[in-house]
Amino acid sequence: MSRQISSLLAIAAVCVTLAPAPAFAAPKKEAVDCAQVKCLALTFDDGPGKYAGTLLDTLKKHNAKATFFLEGQYVKSRPAYVKRMAAEGHELGNHSYSHPDFTKSGPATIKSEIQKTQDEVKKAAGVVPKLLRPPYGMADMKVADIAAQFDMPMILWTAGSKDWSSKNVEAIQKQTLAVAQQNGIILMHDWVKQTVDGMPSLIKTLQNKGYHLVTVSDIIKSENLEPGDIFPVPEGWEN
Ligand SMILES: [Zn+2]
Numbered sequence: 001m002s003r004q005i006s007s008l009l010a011i012a013a014v015c016v017t018l019a020p021a022p023a024f025a026a027p028k029k030e031a032v033d034c035a036q037v038k039c040l041a042l043t044f045d046d047g048p049g050k051y052a053g054t055l056l057d058t059l060k061k062h063n064a065k066a067t068f069f070l071e072g073q074y075v076k077s078r079p080a081y082v083k084r085m086a087a088e089g090h091e092l093g094n095h096s097y098s099h100p101d102f103t104k105s106g107p108a109t110i111k112s113e114i115q116k117t118q119d120e121v122k123k124a125a126g127v128v129p130k131l132l133r134p135p136y137g138m139a140d141m142k143v144a145d146i147a148a149q150f151d152m153p154m155i156l157w158t159a160g161s162k163d164w165s166s167k168n169v170e171a172i173q174k175q176t177l178a179v180a181q182q183n184g185i186i187l188m189h190d191w192v193k194q195t196v197d198g199m200p201s202l203i204k205t206l207q208n209k210g211y212h213l214v215t216v217s218d219i220i221k222s223e224n225l226e227p228g229d230i231f232p233v234p235e236g237w238e239n
Helices: 003-018 052-061 072-077 079-087 107-125 141-149 169-179 193-208 216-223
Strands: 039-047 066-070 091-094 184-189
Touching (some): 039 216, 052 066, 052 079, 052 193, 072 079, 072 107, 079 091, 091 216, 107 141, 169 184, 169 193
Parallel strands (some): 039 184, 066 091
């Protein structure tokens, strides 16, 4: 084989290596069945917080999905993060516009808090949230009725990371690992720097324990929640 031909072949080989994978070989979005595998939903409230970009990088790197219960006022001030959340497969939920206790608010205020946030999220990311997490997790039948009018169930959490009170990387990791359970929903905050700092190693540990980090909608699929329902049902809740 002449030298010229062999170097042409070498170039051809390089071109084949560098060519993008054909479309039919592209990995499909992993469909996780939480009835079959160990699922866990990490949820981040009150954001997008100022560390959301770093958190999104970490989630992407580890192929983990999360749910963000967004505050409309921050969606308005940080729309690029919200757009990225949706584009990268995370779930967006409504956590009011300015975080009042809905049980101490009038119906007009509650409706406007929810609507304004729906509008901001739609503007930023082109999607409309389907889940409501009332501020402080505080709800009553009046709030449930309004959630139903917006066609949304109310989502609380099975356990908290206590990140907002400890603000300590090790404590947040320890607490989260202690309360993680199959189909659990963990409350966290992307405005707590230590939560975001500790996320790479926390995600690795959870994944090593067999957890699939999925969205809240993946977890509640089998619950068949109706608009206005609350999940998990808090102690003393009367329907
Ligand atoms: Zn909150």
